Amino acid sequence: MDxxxxxxxxxxxxxxxxxGGEYGAVVKDPAGVDLRFALCFPxxxxxxxxxxGLRILYGVLNGMEGVWCERAFAPWGDMEAAMREAGLxxxxxxxxxxxxxxxxIGFSIGYxxxxxxxxxxxxxxxxxxxxxxxDGSMPLVVxxxxxxxxxxxxxxFVDLVLLGEGEDELPALVSLYRRxxxxxxxxxxxxxxxxxxxGFYVPSLYQIDYHEDGTIAAITPLEGAPATVTxxxxxxxxxxxxxxxxxxPSTEVVHDRVTLEVFRGCIRGCRFCxxxxxxxxxxxxxxxxxxxxxxxxxxxxxxxxxxLSSLSTSDYRDLTGLCDGLEPFCREQxxxxxxxxxxxxxxxMELMQRLQRGRKAGLTFAPEAGTQRLRDAINKNxxxxxxxxxxxxxxxxxxxxxxxxxxxxLPTETDEDILGIARMxxxxxRCWRENASNKNRGLRVTVSTSxxxxxxxxxxxxxxxxxxxxxxxxxxxxxEAITARAVTYNWHDxxxxxxxxxxxxxxxxxxxxxxxxxxxxAKLDAxxxxxxxxxxxxxxxxxxxxxxxxxxRVRQRGEIFPWSMIACGVREDYLWRERERAYQSVxxxxxxxxxGGCGANSLVGGTCHV
Amino acid sequence: MSKLRLCFxxxxxxxxxxxxxxxxxxxxxxxxxxxALRHSQGFHPHPLLTLALPLPLGQASSCxxxxxxxxxxxxxxxxxxxxxxxxxxxxxxxxxWMPEKPLRELALLQAEVTFCYDQGTPPACWQGLEALWGRxxxxxQKRTKRKALADVDLRPxxxxxxxxxxxxxxxxxxVTVQAQEPGLNPAxxxxxxxxxxxxxxxxxxxxxxLALLDKTGKAFR
Numbered sequence: 001m002d003x004x005x006x007x008x009x010x011x012x013x014x015x016x017x018x019x020g021g022e023y024g025a026v027v028k029d030p031a032g033v034d035l036r037f038a039l040c041f042p043x044x045x046x047x048x049x050x051x052x053g054l055r056i057l058y059g060v061l062n063g064m065e066g067v068w069c070e071r072a073f074a075p076w077g078d079m080e081a082a083m084r085e086a087g088l089x090x091x092x093x094x095x096x097x098x099x100x101x102x103x104x105i106g107f108s109i110g111y112x113x114x115x116x117x118x119x120x121x122x123x124x125x126x127x128x129x130x131x132x133x134x135d136g137s138m139p140l141v142v143x144x145x146x147x148x149x150x151x152x153x154x155x156x157f158v159d160l161v162l163l164g165e166g167e168d169e170l171p172a173l174v175s176l177y178r179r180x181x182x183x184x185x186x187x188x189x190x191x192x193x194x195x196x197x198x199g200f201y202v203p204s205l206y207q208i209d210y211h212e213d214g215t216i217a218a219i220t221p222l223e224g225a226p227a228t229v230t231x232x233x234x235x236x237x238x239x240x241x242x243x244x245x246x247x248x249p250s251t252e253v254v255h256d257r258v259t260l261e262v263f264r265g266c267i268r269g270c271r272f273c274x275x276x277x278x279x280x281x282x283x284x285x286x287x288x289x290x291x292x293x294x295x296x297x298x299x300x301x302x303x304x305x306x307x308l309s310s311l312s313t314s315d316y317r318d319l320t321g322l323c324d325g326l327e328p329f330c331r332e333q334x335x336x337x338x339x340x341x342x343x344x345x346x347x348x349m350e351l352m353q354r355l356q357r358g359r360k361a362g363l364t365f366a367p368e369a370g371t372q373r374l375r376d377a378i379n380k381n382x383x384x385x386x387x388x389x390x391x392x393x394x395x396x397x398x399x400x401x402x403x404x405x406x407x408x409x410l411p412t413e414t415d416e417d418i419l420g421i422a423r424m425x426x427x428x429x430r431c432w433r434e435n436a437s438n439k440n441r442g443l444r445v446t447v448s449t450s451x452x453x454x455x456x457x458x459x460x461x462x463x464x465x466x467x468x469x470x471x472x473x474x475x476x477x478x479x480e481a482i483t484a485r486a487v488t489y490n491w492h493d494x495x496x497x498x499x500x501x502x503x504x505x506x507x508x509x510x511x512x513x514x515x516x517x518x519x520x521x522a523k524l525d526a527x528x529x530x531x532x533x534x535x536x537x538x539x540x541x542x543x544x545x546x547x548x549x550x551x552x553r554v555r556q557r558g559e560i561f562p563w564s565m566i567a568c569g570v571r572e573d574y575l576w577r578e579r580e581r582a583y584q585s586v587x588x589x590x591x592x593x594x595x596g597g598c599g600a601n602s603l604v605g606g607t608c609h610v
Numbered sequence: 611m612s613k614l615r616l617c618f619x620x621x622x623x624x625x626x627x628x629x630x631x632x633x634x635x636x637x638x639x640x641x642x643x644x645x646a647l648r649h650s651q652g653f654h655p656h657p658l659l660t661l662a663l664p665l666p667l668g669q670a671s672s673c674x675x676x677x678x679x680x681x682x683x684x685x686x687x688x689x690x691x692x693x694x695x696x697x698x699x700x701x702x703x704x705x706x707w708m709p710e711k712p713l714r715e716l717a718l719l720q721a722e723v724t725f726c727y728d729q730g731t732p733p734a735c736w737q738g739l740e741a742l743w744g745r746x747x748x749x750x751q752k753r754t755k756r757k758a759l760a761d762v763d764l765r766p767x768x769x770x771x772x773x774x775x776x777x778x779x780x781x782x783x784x785v786t787v788q789a790q791e792p793g794l795n796p797a798x799x800x801x802x803x804x805x806x807x808x809x810x811x812x813x814x815x816x817x818x819x820l821a822l823l824d825k826t827g828k829a830f831r
Binding site for chain 1 (some may be wrong): 620623624630634635642698
């Protein structure tokens with residue numbers, strides 16, 4: 001172990017995060033590989049190791065001959081400071097080698113607030129932040145993940161963006177890199193070739209021109225880059241890699257269990273939900289394969305907890321069959337099977353009761369809005385009767401803790417909708433009084449609201465985020481309307497959601513702001529411990545940019561978005577139609593009931609298998 | 611059903627696993643090896659695993675002891691290999707046997723303590739340290755569990771300290787200290803040096819446990 005590291009570790013919190021060596025971590029002989037890949041997650045170890053995508057890509061890359069993939073996470077503030085003080089560069093957890101010595105550095109970016117942590121990690125690795133300042137002697141820096149559907153705020157920092165699902169794109173990147181090395185291409189030539197591959201977006205090959213009002217006048221592809229880059233996906237989930245043998249962290253992480261991904265995509269089409277559109281179309285894994293993977297993964301890891309994962313697990317066609325298949329094994333091996341993201345319907349509740357053993361954990365529902373009118377407007381297909389029905393079953397079955405999630409500031413929201421949230425909470429309390437099997441234990445209802453952030457590739461991508469003062473007024477309105485003692489109200493910090501709204505639909509001029517905020521000390525800004533909006537506002541002022549231009553402006557139809565060179569399969573006219581239906585409070589049926597013609601079927605040869 | 615005792619090594623990256631991390635890791639190690647542990651009876655059943663003497667974070671050991679109970683009959687001789695195959699880096703089982711003595715009879719701990727001096731070992735270091743260990747008392751201040759500072763005399767808990775080697779910037783000696791009730795963390799000896807012979811205070815201290823002994827000085831089985 002590096003002597004500097006040995007001296008630092010006893011002084012920092014949870015040093016086990018920084019040493020690797022977990023069961024299942026892949027260690028190869030550096031002399032036996034020709035390509036070193038650093039898979040980077042711009043958040044802490046505990047968050048990153050909970051990410052299924054990271055485990056999939058780690059497995060895919062390490063399964064390749066001659067490739068050694070390692071991990072790197074953002075160090076917590078104490079470790080970061082100690083590393084800088086000791087002059088210890090960011091290193092791969094498996095080898096301890098500096099990230100600078102890797103061939104490719106790949107960031108998985110799921111969330112806008114992680115941009116700044118990516119800059120921090122590049123800087124800690126001793127690399128220039130800007131792509132233009134790095135040459136072929138330095139690692140190629142690539143990025144992917146949900147937040148990269150609009151990569152423009154980080155366009156100046158990354159060399160290459162991989163759009164969509166990485167299972168097939170990363171092997172393609174590896175062969176391209178090898179080809180470039182063999183042919184002796186310089187970095188520029190490599191990027192030019194990369195731009196020819198499907199799903200590979202090279203920001204430096206696009207020139208952006210702006211109108212005087214700050215909106216985009218034109219996006220011009222350069223040097224033969226395509227006008228549109230379309231995301232890539234895995235068409236057949238049964239043939240895609242599943243990490244049966246994966247890393248088992250020795251120290252506690254957030255999701256410390258087997259995660260069984262049952263399908264990708266979502267049939268629902270909630271109009272605020274970016275994941276619901278960018279992961280289209282739905283692709284399922286077969287039940288029997290899932291049962292097999294679940295058992296093998298538990299045996300291989302020693303985990304005694306397993307969770308079914310997807311955007312809406314109730315929509316898995318044979319969910320009952322899947323649970324039937326897993327249940328005997330789980331019972332025998334004392335494995336706890338959990339089903340998050342269930343819908344509030346009778347079927348799901350019965351299933352949950354069946355799987356529940358021992359302690360009754362809290363129930364969580366996300367009605368998102370307080371009135372049927374607004375739920376129709378956002379296409380959240382949940383009625384209060386559904387919820388009441390589920391709660392009746394739950395309360396009579398002994399549950400006594402309910403969490404309800406809502407958003408404030410959704411398009412078309414009125415005070416009536418906000419007061420509707422308080423009414424719903426009251427109805428929950430009444431339902432408990434009428435149905436609880438054991439009232440001695442009392443009832444706990446938690447109502448949480450977040451501040452709606454409009455995201456690219458959703459029907460609300462044209463919308464303005466409501467101003468901060470207005471958000472705070474609505475929080476106050478709701479806080480005063482919630483009177484029942486059993487109900488606790490939590491609301492999301494406004495500062496973070498505001499910046500998130502700015503970055504989500506930002507253009508590449510924000511690169512300067514990110515750099516400035518970083519110089520002013522921003523780092524792990526997804527964490528309240530480190531986030532400070534005033535630092536960002538100062539950075540905006542220093543760059544002469546107005547954050548409200550990005551967060552609080554209604555876009556006109558036809559405006560060129562910063563992400564207009566990207567295609568996720570769902571057509572813009574479909575999104576606009578959905579927006580119009582939102583204003584009429586007209587719900588759209590799910591994909592299974594009726595195809596809405598969004599266009600994502602073109603990604604899987606014309607027919608979605610919903 | 612078997613009641614067994616395991617001896618394992620904890621070194622390298624594993625020295626940064628906390629006591630709780632280690633217990634969690636062992637639960638999974640046994641499951642991966644296909645060995646069902648006996649669980650406590652009660653509302654929240656937990657596997658019956660006991661680490662004899664929790665190892666301070668950052669210290670290595672060649673002689674950690676874990677007591678456990680299995681549901682099935684297990685061949686103790688075959689267990690170290692089976693368990694080691696599914697352990698994280700830095701942990702390795704070396705021996706397994708039927709416990710001969712209860713854990714409370716674990717009395718002494720033998721450890722190798724290395725003082726690191728970035729500017730080279732100070733002159734007459736051995737002699738200075740020998741003189742220090744020879745004192746009648748070595749009182750340092752230590753935080754108690756209630757966070758208050760308390761005076762603790764290390765001297766009665768230190769049974770022996772022998773020089774082992776001096777190499778460049780490192781000076782290593784072997785100590786025998788009381789293991790429990792009360793036990794002495796060998797790293798605290800550096801505290802005493804800092805207080806009573808500041809010129810000899812090391813820049814960094816490394817500790818590796820070598821052996822657990824009973825009160826007669828024989829290997830604890």
